[in-house]
Amino acid sequence: NTIVKKINEDNFTDTDLCEAAKILREGGLVAFPTETVYGLGANGLDEKASKKIYEAKGRPSDNPLILHIADVDSLYEIASEVPESAKRLADEFWPGPLTMILKKNNKVPYSTTGGLESVAIRMPEHKIALALIKESGLYIAAPSANTSGKPSPTKAEHVIKDLNGKVDMIIDGGKVGIGLESTIIDLTSKVPTILRPGYITEEMLNNVLGTVDTDKAILKENKDKNYKPKAPGMKYKHYAPKANLTIFEGNEATVIDEIIKRTMEKQTQGVKVGIIATDESKEKYQCGVVKTIGSRKNNKSIARGLYEILRDFDDLDVDVIYSESFLDNNLGQAIMNRLLKASGYDLINVR
Numbered sequence: 001n002t003i004v005k006k007i008n009e010d011n012f013t014d015t016d017l018c019e020a021a022k023i024l025r026e027g028g029l030v031a032f033p034t035e036t037v038y039g040l041g042a043n044g045l046d047e048k049a050s051k052k053i054y055e056a057k058g059r060p061s062d063n064p065l066i067l068h069i070a071d072v073d074s075l076y077e078i079a080s081e082v083p084e085s086a087k088r089l090a091d092e093f094w095p096g097p098l099t100m101i102l103k104k105n106n107k108v109p110y111s112t113t114g115g116l117e118s119v120a121i122r123m124p125e126h127k128i129a130l131a132l133i134k135e136s137g138l139y140i141a142a143p144s145a146n147t148s149g150k151p152s153p154t155k156a157e158h159v160i161k162d163l164n165g166k167v168d169m170i171i172d173g174g175k176v177g178i179g180l181e182s183t184i185i186d187l188t189s190k191v192p193t194i195l196r197p198g199y200i201t202e203e204m205l206n207n208v209l210g211t212v213d214t215d216k217a218i219l220k221e222n223k224d225k226n227y228k229p230k231a232p233g234m235k236y237k238h239y240a241p242k243a244n245l246t247i248f249e250g251n252e253a254t255v256i257d258e259i260i261k262r263t264m265e266k267q268t269q270g271v272k273v274g275i276i277a278t279d280e281s282k283e284k285y286q287c288g289v290v291k292t293i294g295s296r297k298n299n300k301s302i303a304r305g306l307y308e309i310l311r312d313f314d315d316l317d318v319d320v321i322y323s324e325s326f327l328d329n330n331l332g333q334a335i336m337n338r339l340l341k342a343s344g345y346d347l348i349n350v351r
């Protein structure tokens with residue numbers, strides 16, 4: 001039996017989180033909102049508790065979890081080395097949507113790190129997340145609170161759909177602000193390397209660190225069977241909607257024409273087509289099930305709408321989804337990374 005508890009981010013007290021903190025201290029599972037996506041939390045230093053996370057999500061056990069902390073000093077409690085770069089990044093971006101990979105110390109169990117010698121650490125900015133970490137007195141391991149392979153949850157309703165009956169409590173704090181998972185930067189390599197793009201962009205990280213690399217696989221499929229991405233989670237076909245998703249790139253007007261043409265063809269064959277449009281283009285489609293993801297003038301709105309639109313199309317039982325593409329600069333890099341993964345890298349150029 002899962003308790004669902006509504007909490008208003010701007011108006012709550014520590015007592016509202018008492019029960020959730022107690023569940024976590026006793027080794028249970030609590031889903032909670034963060035500024036990026038909802039997380040599924042457990043005591044990250046308790047082997048048994050973190051194993052429950054893998055069970056509830058159906059997550060492969062070699063895919064490590066992120067430890068969430070509520071103050072910078074906690075870094076020294078779980079990392080064996082804290083390089084200068086980590087301190088500078090923490091100063092600039094924490095609390096916030098940035099995860100750092102550091103060498104773990106022996107307090108952190110391998111069940112949390114998927115057997116790795118490194119550990120992923122993030123201090124979230126969401127008031128409920130921060131207060132829950134503090135109130136519990138723990139380091140909270142929390143992957144996104146979805147069933148493995150489904151789009152990450154940006155609303156409590158998504159978590160309820162995936163995890164009701166499998167976790168002890170779900171805290172409903174409304175819709176999240178960012179909508180895509182945190183940027184991950186590996187600080188154990190010679191040159192700091194971005195393993196997963198997010199709201200904190202390459203440019204922002206460069207401004208603090210001078211040089212950063214980006215894992216090549218972020219915007220391209222790596223067809224080498226022996227290739228192992230450094231973030232184990234990036235190798236799975238993630239964020240996948242039920243329908244087959246195809247992305248079209250090229251001149252905007254040509255893309256729209258191509259999507260319309262293909263949609264009409266499919267419809268005559270009795271295939272139900274979903275279209276991912278923007279505020280700017282939605283009026284142009286007179287066929288298919290059209291949903292707008294946000295405005296091209298505001299990448300933040302597109303990031304925030306992406307996972308919800310994929311889940312909505314799941315509920316509508318469309319057979320295929322056609323999507324416009326987005327510029328892959330700044331936050332657009334994270335948007336295209338998630339969209340490409342959801343499509344299994346099915347990108348068609350219509351230039």
Ligand code: TXA
Nearest residue numbers: 036039064118119120143144181182230231232233234
């Ligand atoms: O925004 C977020 O980061 C959300 C919220 C809840 O904080 N969490 C999240 O967790 O997205 P998850 O488990 O869905 O994604 C964690 C990613 C995975 O791709 C995993 O492989 C990678 O981080 N990761 C974790 N520990 C790692 C490590 N030691 N080395 C390399 N990659 C690691």
Ligand code: MG
Nearest residue numbers: 143144152181
């Ligand atoms: Mg995830």
